[in-house]
Amino acid sequence: MLEARPAVRTLPTYHPPLGGRDGLRLDFNENTVGCSPRVLARLRELTAEDLARYPEREPVEAIAASHLGVEPSELLLSNGVDEAIHLLCETFLESGDEVLIVVPTFAMYEISAAATGARVIAVPAGENFCFPISALLSRVTPRTRLIAVANPNNPTGAVAELADLLEIARRAPQAAILVDEAYFEFYGKTVLPAFRGLPNLFVARTFSKAYGMAGFRVGTLLGDAAQMTMVRRVSSPYNVNAIALACLPIALADDGYIQQYVAQVREGRTQLEDEFRNCGIPFWPSEANFVLARIGPLKPAFVDGMRARGILVRDRSRDYGCEGCVRITIGTAEHTSRLLAALREVLEEIGATEARAQ
Numbered sequence: 001m002l003e004a005r006p007a008v009r010t011l012p013t014y015h016p017p018l019g020g021r022d023g024l025r026l027d028f029n030e031n032t033v034g035c036s037p038r039v040l041a042r043l044r045e046l047t048a049e050d051l052a053r054y055p056e057r058e059p060v061e062a063i064a065a066s067h068l069g070v071e072p073s074e075l076l077l078s079n080g081v082d083e084a085i086h087l088l089c090e091t092f093l094e095s096g097d098e099v100l101i102v103v104p105t106f107a108m109y110e111i112s113a114a115a116t117g118a119r120v121i122a123v124p125a126g127e128n129f130c131f132p133i134s135a136l137l138s139r140v141t142p143r144t145r146l147i148a149v150a151n152p153n154n155p156t157g158a159v160a161e162l163a164d165l166l167e168i169a170r171r172a173p174q175a176a177i178l179v180d181e182a183y184f185e186f187y188g189k190t191v192l193p194a195f196r197g198l199p200n201l202f203v204a205r206t207f208s209k210a211y212g213m214a215g216f217r218v219g220t221l222l223g224d225a226a227q228m229t230m231v232r233r234v235s236s237p238y239n240v241n242a243i244a245l246a247c248l249p250i251a252l253a254d255d256g257y258i259q260q261y262v263a264q265v266r267e268g269r270t271q272l273e274d275e276f277r278n279c280g281i282p283f284w285p286s287e288a289n290f291v292l293a294r295i296g297p298l299k300p301a302f303v304d305g306m307r308a309r310g311i312l313v314r315d316r317s318r319d320y321g322c323e324g325c326v327r328i329t330i331g332t333a334e335h336t337s338r339l340l341a342a343l344r345e346v347l348e349e350i351g352a353t354e355a356r357a358q
């Protein structure tokens with residue numbers, strides 16, 4: 001019988017609960033109203049001829065590079081950050097190498113790294129999910145070849161100090177340091193300019209979150225030009241499709257759309273955090289477009305109650321340290337009003353507020 005490689009046979013599986021997502025989808029950290037109307041207009045203009053051609057990534061990379069203030073040689077467009085993670089792993093990891101991640105975190109670091117046969121070492125986050133800089137540095141060895149950190153982190157919304165991330169890059173020059181800034185727009189702080197002095201530092205950004213383009217599958221990996229040449233070798237020349245490439249420049253040009261969306265999310269985040277505080281529900285302050293809260297043993301009833309009101313939230317109970325936790329995405333002001341109204345009703349209905357008061 002044909003057998004997959006041992007590293008693949010033992011891989012953890014990642015099955016996001018994609019089925020039956022009708023309703024207000026606050027479960028995947030997507031933009032709740034989608035991309036800019038200008039992007040949709042561009043989409044409608046595409047012709048059969050546009051789609052008959054193999055996609056040309058380079059001209060759009062030049063536009064994205066100028067938008068982000070880097071050289072085209074320092075940027076690769078990818079099929080989402082998911083693919084950027086995969087390409088980094090394929091470029092730098094061999095069987096037996098060590099990879100450090102901080103848990104809980106985004107699942108794809110472990111999956112892409114473990115698929116190469118590398119050994120993934122999970123360093124638990126500190127109290128209140130704070131970034132465990134000392135514990136992480138203490139696990140660095142000469143075999144460490146990748147350290148992946150989401151900043152802000154998913155599912156906690158917590159952030160690492162930028163100085164700590166740069167310190168890791170300095171202390172582990174033999175390793176690729178991936179700072180995944182998928183939620184950058186909601187946070188506003190970045191390590192991006194630092195890669196010029198740190199050739200082992202890579203930054204990933206996505207157009208799936210603030211830009212509302214998760215279905216297009218487009219993201220970007222940035223880093224030292226010589227290192228990016230190596231990553232580019234591993235990439236298929238047509239990894240980003242023609243539809244995404246046609247629309248990305250329009251999305252980048254419509255800054256106003258992103259700004260007004262992000263402003264609504266930030267406002268909604270404060271409102272949701274205030275609501276949890278008032279109800280006595282523990283939560284973790286977030287710098288992303290979602291908030292993680294610990295509902296506790298009533299969590300299944302909470303998730304069901306929200307679903308019954310047409311609102312999907314994500315059960316994160318299986319993540320390290322997240323027993324009884326749900327992650328709720330924040331969207332527009334209108335969606336936040338709907339969320340807060342449903343939340344109050346459900347917490348009351350399942351007796352969560354009384355349970356806390358006792």
Ligand SMILES: Cc1ncc(COP(=O)(O)O)c(C=O)c1O
Pocket residue numbers: 028029079080081082083106150153154180182205206207208214218219
């Ligand atoms: C930290 C983080 N990185 C990457 C991704 C995936 O991004 P993309 O849609 O660009 O593959 C996610 C999606 O949830 C995420 O939370």
